[in-house]
Amino acid sequence: MSTSTQSLEFRTFPAALDGDAPDAATAGWLEADMLGFLARRPTSAHAAAMAAYLVEDGQSLTGVYDTASPAHSLRPDIPVATFASFEKSLTVSPGVQIAAHLISSVTVRATHRRRGILRRMMTDDLGRAAEAGYAVAALTASEASIYRRFGFGTATWVHDIAVQTDSRFELTTTPAGHCAVVDPRDIPALAPAVFDAFHAGQPGSIGRHAQYGDRISGRVTEEGDEDRARRAAVHYDENGAVDGYVTYRFGGWESRPHTIEVTDLVAAVPSASLALWQFLASIDLSSRVTYSGGSPDDALRWALVDPRVLSVTNVEDRIWLRILDPIAAFTARGYSDSGSVSFRVVDELGFASGSFRLTTGSGSGALERIDDEHVDLEMDAWVLGALYLGGADARVAAGAGALREFTPAAASTLQRLLAPAAPVYANTYF
Numbered sequence: 044m045s046t047s048t049q050s051l052e053f054r055t056f057p058a059a060l061d062g063d064a065p066d067a068a069t070a071g072w073l074e075a076d077m078l079g080f081l082a083r084r085p086t087s088a089h090a091a092a093m094a095a096y097l098v099e100d101g102q103s104l105t106g107v108y109d110t111a112s113p114a115h116s117l118r119p120d121i122p123v124a125t126f127a128s129f130e131k132s133l134t135v136s137p138g139v140q141i142a143a144h145l146i147s148s149v150t151v152r153a154t155h156r157r158r159g160i161l162r163r164m165m166t167d168d169l170g171r172a173a174e175a176g177y178a179v180a181a182l183t184a185s186e187a188s189i190y191r192r193f194g195f196g197t198a199t200w201v202h203d204i205a206v207q208t209d210s211r212f213e214l215t216t217t218p219a220g221h222c223a224v225v226d227p228r229d230i231p232a233l234a235p236a237v238f239d240a241f242h243a244g245q246p247g248s249i250g251r252h253a254q255y256g257d258r259i260s261g262r263v264t265e266e267g268d269e270d271r272a273r274r275a276a277v278h279y280d281e282n283g284a285v286d287g288y289v290t291y292r293f294g295g296w297e298s299r300p301h302t303i304e305v306t307d308l309v310a311a312v313p314s315a316s317l318a319l320w321q322f323l324a325s326i327d328l329s330s331r332v333t334y335s336g337g338s339p340d341d342a343l344r345w346a347l348v349d350p351r352v353l354s355v356t357n358v359e360d361r362i363w364l365r366i367l368d369p370i371a372a373f374t375a376r377g378y379s380d381s382g383s384v385s386f387r388v389v390d391e392l393g394f395a396s397g398s399f400r401l402t403t404g405s406g407s408g409a410l411e412r413i414d415d416e417h418v419d420l421e422m423d424a425w426v427l428g429a430l431y432l433g434g435a436d437a438r439v440a441a442g443a444g445a446l447r448e449f450t451p452a453a454a455s456t457l458q459r460l461l462a463p464a465a466p467v468y469a470n471t472y473f
């Protein structure tokens with residue numbers, strides 16, 4: 044087995060269909076993607092469904108092909124590494140969205156690790172994204188130790204929670220409106236309007252890719268089958284409009300206590316979310332509800348008579364951001380406080396390098412490039428990505444040495460200026 048990169052060909056192409064089926068390049072790429080994420084080999088129907096999602100999202104695919112594969116190894120049109128990128132919106136402040144360059148499907152075959160394949164795919168792709176004018180790139184990571192070196196920092200977090208729904212579950216308020224159980228197969232049609240309303244007001248939220256409706260409803264699972272255990276309910280506001288939904292499944296009779304597992308819960312307003320929790324708690328024969336990926340600042344905590352029925356079982360990074368154009372990114376978002384602070388960004392890849400001054404006031408702000416030798420703060424590119432939305436605390440970053448302070452209390456000033464208008468959170472995984 045060769046360990047050089049000489050026999051490797053890097054190809055980037057748009058996801059495409061040939062009739063209803065993936066075209067040859069997309070079909071080989073999908074096989075490699077499924078292999079990398081430890082999934083089953085796709086059937087032709089599943090491959091067709093996945094290719095249709097990729098095409099709907101306008102995904103750009105990179106495959107790395109080894110022209111020196113040994114006899115009997117996988118077909119040469121199945122790449123040894125995969126990478127995908129596409130555009131979705133990122134809400135940077137309530138009501139303000141920018142186009143984000145999303146990165147997904149990063150896999151390198153076990154036999155081809157640590158030869159710099161990821162580094163080449165990533166730097167080539169980020170270069171194309173910067174050239175195309177994207178201010179930020181974003182990803183969700185299956186391992187947290189890989190992406191800082193490429194300038195990505197964690198900007199939003201999620202909580203996995205378990206809620207006891209026996210007699211101790213009681214809300215302090217009676218949410219308006221009402222809930223109904225619906226056919227989960229109707230969720231792909233109902234969910235987008237609810238998500239869009241949530242997304243518009245939620246700093247940190249990322250637009251959802253094409254396969255979301257099928258995934259959350261169980262119509263097509265990651266293995267390509269239908270999950271007939273999936274159930275769904277919606278919430279109607281006082282005018283009868285759907286303003287929230289939940290999809291869930293029973294964890295099985297062997298689960299102790301008997302548990303309802305939420306797949307997705309999205310609400311346009313917090314009161315709809317509370318009503319859906321009230322609905323989940325009222326399901327007979329279960330006394331616990333779990334949810335992976337909830338907001339660290341969920342209104343449920345405030346609305347429970349006994350907040351200890353809710354426990355956090357895991358805290359995880361969700362959206363990793365990489366600033367490609369600091370001036371465009373920081374000028375786009377809103378600011379709640381006035382002031383000024385300067386900082387230098389050290390960026391190994393060059394995109395965000397330089398010294399800048401952030402000046403904010405009257406709800407908006409501007410970032411300008413400065414020549415000054417003296418700056419208040421200095422940070423690496425990944426720290427800039429982590430701090431951008433205001434969800435990570437600059438003072439804590441300074442305490443850890445990730446933000447280097449040259450002017451006393453400058454980290455506090457940066458924290459005050461970047462404070463988000465609402466707690467940051469994203470419920471999209473890609």
Ligand SMILES: CC(C)(COP(=O)(O)OP(=O)(O)OC[C@H]1O[C@@H](n2cnc3c(N)ncnc32)[C@H](O)[C@@H]1OP(=O)(O)O)[C@@H](O)C(=O)NCCC(=O)NCCS
Pocket residue numbers: 079148149150151152155156157158159160161162163183184185186188189192
């Ligand atoms: C993670 C993965 C994509 C890395 O690919 P690779 O081609 O071996 O990575 P490279 O050789 O280009 O290494 C790039 C850098 O990342 C580091 N790195 C790679 N994988 C790493 C890991 N799992 N943990 C920590 N660092 C890692 C390398 O040491 C190297 O560092 P350096 O350039 O600063 O010296 C590959 O191991 C993989 O496919 N894993 C399984 C799927 C997965 O986890 N994908 C991520 C989805 S978000």
